[in-house]
Amino acid sequence: MYGEVVSAATQTVNEFRATVVSMIDDAVRNEVACAEYGTILPPGLIDPARRWQQHIAAAGLAGIDWAPEHHGLGLSPDHSAVWYTECALAGVAPYANFQGYILTAGALRAHGTDAQRHRHLPGILDASTIWCQLFSEPDAGSDLSSLATRAEPDGDGWRITGQKIWTSTAQVSDMGILLVRTAPDTRGARGISFMLIDMHQPGVEIRPIMQMTGDAEFCEVFLDGAVVEADGLVGDLNTGWTVATSVLADERAAVGAASVRLRRRLNRIADDTTGLVARGRALETLMARTGVNPGLGPLMKLGITEFETALSRELLARHGAEAMVHTDDTEAFLYAPGMRVAGGSSEVQRDLVGERLLGLPRAPRN
Ligand SMILES: Cc1cc2nc3c(=O)[nH]c(=O)nc-3n(C[C@H](O)[C@H](O)[C@H](O)COP(=O)(O)OP(=O)(O)OC[C@H]3O[C@@H](n4cnc5c(N)ncnc54)[C@H](O)[C@@H]3O)c2cc1C
Numbered sequence: 001m002y003g004e005v006v007s008a009a010t011q012t013v014n015e016f017r018a019t020v021v022s023m024i025d026d027a028v029r030n031e032v033a034c035a036e037y038g039t040i041l042p043p044g045l046i047d048p049a050r051r052w053q054q055h056i057a058a059a060g061l062a063g064i065d066w067a068p069e070h071h072g073l074g075l076s077p078d079h080s081a082v083w084y085t086e087c088a089l090a091g092v093a094p095y096a097n098f099q100g101y102i103l104t105a106g107a108l109r110a111h112g113t114d115a116q117r118h119r120h121l122p123g124i125l126d127a128s129t130i131w132c133q134l135f136s137e138p139d140a141g142s143d144l145s146s147l148a149t150r151a152e153p154d155g156d157g158w159r160i161t162g163q164k165i166w167t168s169t170a171q172v173s174d175m176g177i178l179l180v181r182t183a184p185d186t187r188g189a190r191g192i193s194f195m196l197i198d199m200h201q202p203g204v205e206i207r208p209i210m211q212m213t214g215d216a217e218f219c220e221v222f223l224d225g226a227v228v229e230a231d232g233l234v235g236d237l238n239t240g241w242t243v244a245t246s247v248l249a250d251e252r253a254a255v256g257a258a259s260v261r262l263r264r265r266l267n268r269i270a271d272d273t274t275g276l277v278a279r280g281r282a283l284e285t286l287m288a289r290t291g292v293n294p295g296l297g298p299l300m301k302l303g304i305t306e307f308e309t310a311l312s313r314e315l316l317a318r319h320g321a322e323a324m325v326h327t328d329d330t331e332a333f334l335y336a337p338g339m340r341v342a343g344g345s346s347e348v349q350r351d352l353v354g355e356r357l358l359g360l361p362r363a364p365r366n
Pocket residue numbers: 040132133134135136137138140141142143165166167168169218337338339341342343344345346347348351
């Protein structure tokens with residue numbers, strides 16, 4: 001029903017908004033919509049999130065601003081912003097799988113081959129394939145380019161050996177985007193490649209890590225001779241850092257774009273005298289003016305995640321003694337510090353803002 005309306009690329013933004021609002025209303029009423037969960041899908045929500053993404057795809061509302069040749073609708077970023085805003089206002093997730101829909105699809109749309117796009121993008125649009133992001137390692141987090149997991153040629157493909165950590169949703173993922181060292185004698189960003197790996201194979205061992213929220217949303221992943229097929233290399237061999245950089249920019253921009261979600265939470269403290277409401281509205285306005293802009297990702301990510309931490313502390317404090325046990329706001333309070341680290345810590349974002357946006361001298365590096 002919605003598909004035929006939406007597929008008309010001539011739809012104005014306001015017409016599109018009406019379509020979106022009506023689709024979301026119906027979905028909430030019929031309990032098809034999956035509740036908003038931020039950027040990391042809790043494993044317990046995998047089934048409702050998948051059903052919701054299938055519903056979005058069937059309604060013709062997936063891949064709104066992706067090019068038609070990338071299986072998208074070919075509409076404008078403004079149309080896409082309408083979807084994110086209306087989902088945020090309704091408290092429903094805009095997609096099922098951040099690592100698939102934003103990170104993997106972003107990498108494939110910008111750097112993949114046509115064959116890779118045709119193979120993987122449809123499964124991302126309807127969440128039949130769930131993806132995870134295998135970047136961080138025990139000795140490579142902020143300093144990601146020091147990663148040591150290696151890929152050695154094996155037939156037409158590669159064999160992978162090493163360890164990844166903090167891999168969100170690994171335990172429910174079918175595929176992963178993987179950074180590996182393919183030139184053994186290199187250090188730093190040179191000699192890294194970007195690959196797509198099947199998570200369901202011998203040689204991939206996943207161990208969930210318990211968080212202070214009580215959930216285990218991220219994992220350690222041990223790779224011991226796991227295989228990446230020949231068509232699993234994205235971009236050229238040894239130039240994966242370029243792909244990784246664009247994925248990280250998309251990640252920060254998407255986390256920063258969560259400002260629209262703030263409106264609902266801010267309305268709960270309209271009587272606030274601490275300046276939080278003013279700060280929140282300023283972030284919202286900045287977001288409305290800049291849109292989802294990877295170049296401003298560090299600024300928006302820093303602003304939103306630091307603000308979420310302060311807001312969740314304030315909301316929890318309002319529960320008084322009840323905050324000692326579990327309240328509606330406990331989860332958000334326990335979750336907020338992690339978002340200041342995921343996708344690059346606040347300290348690292350401050351460096352990026354200084355160097356890339358303000359043109360300050362480079363911070364000292366080890
Ligand atoms: C909730 C959550 C989900 C995540 N999901 C994923 C995922 O799906 N896939 C994935 O690959 N990774 C994921 N991560 C990992 C995340 O990207 C890293 O935790 C992050 O990059 C920081 O790396 P680190 O933990 O190794 O800390 P470190 O890099 O060791 O940093 C430790 C401390 O030192 C500070 N520091 C480091 N360098 C500097 C510097 N140059 N200047 C000033 N201070 C500095 C940091 O700010 C931090 O406070 C996730 C993390 C979290 C919290």
